[in-house]
Amino acid sequence: MSAPHNGSLERFTIFCAGLNAHSQLQKDTTDDVHRFTPVELPSDEPGEADMLFPGWSNTVFQNGIRVWSQGFQNLETTISNESDKDGGHPHTAFGNHEGLLGLLSPSGDLSVVSPAPESAPSTLKLITTDASPAIRHIALAGTDRIAVTFRQAPNGRLCHVAEFANLEKFLAWYRDPSNADSYPDKHHMLAGRPKQLLANMSSLLLLMEGGEVYTWGDARYQSLGRSVVGEGATEADRPGIVEALGGLRIAKLATGGWLSAALSEDHALYLWGAASEPGCEGSIKCLREAGAGEVALVELPLPRRMAGFMSWAPIAMASSG
Amino acid sequence: MGSLVPRETDERGVGLDRNDDRVAPTGQKRKTSENSTPEDQQSLAQEIEDLLNNAAANDTVQECGPAPLRIIATHPEKVLDLAHAKLHAPPYQSVPLQWRRLFEDASLYKVVKLLKARSLETLRNDRVKLRRTDGNMPGGRERGDWLQEIVEVLDRGISLSGAPGRRPVFDAIFEQLGVHIADRDRSDCACFHTPKPPELKSRHPIIATGGPFDLETFQQRLNKDCKPMIMIGAIEHWPARRLWSVPKYLLRHTLGGRRLVPVEIGESYVSEGWSQRMMPMRDFIATYLLPEDPMETGYLAQYDLFAQIPSLRDDIRIPDICYSTPPPADTDALRTAGLAAVEQLDEPLLNAWLGPKGTKTPLHTDPYHNVFCQVVGYKYVRLYPPNETDRLYPRGLDEKGINMENTSQVDMSRLWSRVHNPPAGEVEQLSGEFPLFRDAKYVEAVLEPGDSLYVPLGWWHYVESLSTSFSVSFWWN
Numbered sequence: 001m002s003a004p005h006n007g008s009l010e011r012f013t014i015f016c017a018g019l020n021a022h023s024q025l026q027k028d029t030t031d032d033v034h035r036f037t038p039v040e041l042p043s044d045e046p047g048e049a050d051m052l053f054p055g056w057s058n059t060v061f062q063n064g065i066r067v068w069s070q071g072f073q074n075l076e077t078t079i080s081n082e083s084d085k086d087g088g089h090p091h092t093a094f095g096n097h098e099g100l101l102g103l104l105s106p107s108g109d110l111s112v113v114s115p116a117p118e119s120a121p122s123t124l125k126l127i128t129t130d131a132s133p134a135i136r137h138i139a140l141a142g143t144d145r146i147a148v149t150f151r152q153a154p155n156g157r158l159c160h161v162a163e164f165a166n167l168e169k170f171l172a173w174y175r176d177p178s179n180a181d182s183y184p185d186k187h188h189m190l191a192g193r194p195k196q197l198l199a200n201m202s203s204l205l206l207l208m209e210g211g212e213v214y215t216w217g218d219a220r221y222q223s224l225g226r227s228v229v230g231e232g233a234t235e236a237d238r239p240g241i242v243e244a245l246g247g248l249r250i251a252k253l254a255t256g257g258w259l260s261a262a263l264s265e266d267h268a269l270y271l272w273g274a275a276s277e278p279g280c281e282g283s284i285k286c287l288r289e290a291g292a293g294e295v296a297l298v299e300l301p302l303p304r305r306m307a308g309f310m311s312w313a314p315i316a317m318a319s320s321g
Numbered sequence: 322m323g324s325l326v327p328r329e330t331d332e333r334g335v336g337l338d339r340n341d342d343r344v345a346p347t348g349q350k351r352k353t354s355e356n357s358t359p360e361d362q363q364s365l366a367q368e369i370e371d372l373l374n375n376a377a378a379n380d381t382v383q384e385c386g387p388a389p390l391r392i393i394a395t396h397p398e399k400v401l402d403l404a405h406a407k408l409h410a411p412p413y414q415s416v417p418l419q420w421r422r423l424f425e426d427a428s429l430y431k432v433v434k435l436l437k438a439r440s441l442e443t444l445r446n447d448r449v450k451l452r453r454t455d456g457n458m459p460g461g462r463e464r465g466d467w468l469q470e471i472v473e474v475l476d477r478g479i480s481l482s483g484a485p486g487r488r489p490v491f492d493a494i495f496e497q498l499g500v501h502i503a504d505r506d507r508s509d510c511a512c513f514h515t516p517k518p519p520e521l522k523s524r525h526p527i528i529a530t531g532g533p534f535d536l537e538t539f540q541q542r543l544n545k546d547c548k549p550m551i552m553i554g555a556i557e558h559w560p561a562r563r564l565w566s567v568p569k570y571l572l573r574h575t576l577g578g579r580r581l582v583p584v585e586i587g588e589s590y591v592s593e594g595w596s597q598r599m600m601p602m603r604d605f606i607a608t609y610l611l612p613e614d615p616m617e618t619g620y621l622a623q624y625d626l627f628a629q630i631p632s633l634r635d636d637i638r639i640p641d642i643c644y645s646t647p648p649p650a651d652t653d654a655l656r657t658a659g660l661a662a663v664e665q666l667d668e669p670l671l672n673a674w675l676g677p678k679g680t681k682t683p684l685h686t687d688p689y690h691n692v693f694c695q696v697v698g699y700k701y702v703r704l705y706p707p708n709e710t711d712r713l714y715p716r717g718l719d720e721k722g723i724n725m726e727n728t729s730q731v732d733m734s735r736l737w738s739r740v741h742n743p744p745a746g747e748v749e750q751l752s753g754e755f756p757l758f759r760d761a762k763y764v765e766a767v768l769e770p771g772d773s774l775y776v777p778l779g780w781w782h783y784v785e786s787l788s789t790s791f792s793v794s795f796w797w798n
Contacts, residue, residue: 019399021392021395021396021399022388022391022392030392030395030396056388056403057388057389058388072387072388072391073388097386097388097389097403098386098387098388099388141410142406142407142410143410143411201406201409201410202409202410202411218410218411218412221409229718229719257406277405277406277409278409
């Protein structure tokens with residue numbers, strides 16, 4: 001269920017492959033898409049469309065201020081036209097197998113999908129007020145757990161992470177943070193500035209601007225890439241550093257299912273996690289041998305020129321793994 | 322419910338030389354390998370579909386959301402994938418019911434799809450057959466496979482979800498499928514190879530008695546002294562004693578050996594590379610039980626085979642002594658690992674233990690009283706009382722964080738193994754690592770077919786099979 005981004009010099013084309021049972025990738029069929037195929041977009045769209053959210057039953061696209069869904073979810077809405085200085089994906093999308101649940105803008109504006117009566121499309125509603133907590137990142141795991149990082153002062157060095165059992169509990173806190181009943185389930189404090197917060201089926205990952213990677217959550221299928229018992233090990237349910245990546249400066253993380261990938265600044269790719277989905281036959285060869293605290297360095301036969309676009313490779317691997 | 326209503330089964334074969342062909346509706350005996358017609362398959366598919374469509378309005382499966390339910394009939398495999406992932410995401414104690422319900426319903430929808438596909442394929446093949454002059458289709462193996470696939474979907478459906486909402490439907494489908502398979506294998510009523518091992522001349526034998534084995538007598542013994550005891554020949558009257566020595570019998574009761582069973586592969590559950598896998602019973606028997614010298618040890622261990630295969634339950638009897646009242650646990654027995662978490666059982670927990678020569682269950686305790694019944698083959702057992710626990714070096718947490726304190730660190734098979742000769746000097750090395758162990762007092766015996774062994778709660782036990790072996794244990798409190 002991936003819709004990876006592939007770059008060429010003049011324009012972006014979005015290619016897709018994978019689960020299509022809800023016609024979320026190719027509209028005229030419900031068969032799986034087995035080869036990377038340009039995704040069908042409405043012909044009346046000017047400019048560049050971006051893929052915001054690849055869900056189990058839908059794909060959400062964005063073009064300028066327009067956001068819409070292809071597949072099961074009926075979503076047609078607009079958002080503010082913020083973009084960060086790099087001009088990349090401005091918003092963080094989160095959702096589940098039913099579709100998109102919300103968007104967080106770079107400035108911390110939170111919008112949630114609100115259903116409409118009858119067969120009218122759902123829309124995004126801004127719920128941030130002056131009294132809302134200032135959050136920077138958000139991530140929703142397959143277990144329904146949701147985590148956020150807080151906006152830091154420009155010279156801030158302490159990163160706060162709050163965790164909630166599910167979206168409803170998070171929204172209750174977001175709307176009334178002073179109410180003791182809605183306090184976060186967990187609160188973590190780590191040294192550094194957060195760069196990326198991600199979630200997969202059952203664990204959370206945090207990449208700091210200094211290049212360190214923290215993981216926490218379900219340790220059963222080696223998804224954390226680190227030990228959780230023994231001398232000096234951090235328990236599974238608290239963020240712990242992935243020691244195997246120690247000394248490396250990681251530039252970007254990707255994750256999906258029980259598999260995670262880290263791309264270092266010098267373009268080396270590291271994988272860790274379940275060599276196969278729990279309970280399944282077949283596995284990724286390089287991960288079969290890896291133990292609880294090990295990561296696998298992957299050889300990728302990509303020409304140098306592609307290095308700048310390697311950001312999509314881990315995503316493609318995570319979804320096909 | 323039409324033909325899915327469980328019907329009375331005809332009397333099951335006691336003499337194995339009886340001709341097991343099923344009688345077809347026309348009254349003529351059919352010698353074909355499969356009696357299931359495309360119409361049978363189509364009608365079974367339709368019945369399952371009708372049952373699935375008549376869902377309760379407030380069924381928890383609705384909480385999975387409309388997206389998976391929209392495609393469950395057309396794309397059951399995709400919904401299975403989603404439910405499978407959701408089943409493995411949260412800690413196993415807290416998997417929400419709705420995902421278990423979704424997994425079982427998607428499994429049944431997949432079976433509907435497979436039956437319909439098979440029905441169409443058979444019709445196509447039959448048309449081809451009519452055009453040929455000789456009418457002989459290539460042999461039965463190809464026909465076996467479609468049924469294997471359906472059985473696997475059903476067994477995985479039950480095993481992963483626990484069948485919280487549709488257990489009667491699964492049972493009825495297996496019953497129906499059983500009617501359509503005749504016994505093809507005419508060749509072999511051969512028995513499992515279970516030669517009697519040399520006598521164990523022990524200075525510390527487990528007390529053995531020849532009976533009587535009624536509840537009252539046993540209760541009186543218990544009240545006097547709660548100690549392990551062998552009841553010689555206590556289960557001789559079980560039909561299993563006559564029936565289970567023959568692999569063919571077990572195959573017949575598992576849909577030609579197609580039913581999936583969980584098998585432990587590896588020397589023991591504490592050894593490197595140990596794993597568990599589900600496989601068809603026929604594969605387990607052919608690969609791990611029948612060969613003289615298999616590559617690896619495969620053990621169908623600690624599994625309630627009788628919940629899965631109700632017909633085998635009729636071959637055993639729950640020992641009366643499971644209904645006795647053991648005396649309250651003493652201080653040492655109260656320390657037994659896992660005891661605090663255990664609930665009062667209304668009925669004993671049943672487990673089957675089927676494996677080759679050389680299976681080893683490491684020295685461990687269970688938080689229940691146990692009656693261990695030896696049906697086929699021979700097993701060596703060594704027992705240590707709860708008051709020796711400190712000399713047995715219980716384990717702690719393993720690398721995944723699982724509590725292993727019910728298991729001893731001492732590898733008994735290094736010390737004593739009638740099956741694989743341990744290298745000399747093992748006793749010395751073990752004493753170095755575990756100095757207190759050599760002073761721990763134990764009792765031991767070889768269980769023979771027909772014997773029953775009572776193991777009180779908290780007693781440490783090591784079990785090693787000396788031949789192909791089939792045992793049944795009853796846990797109670």
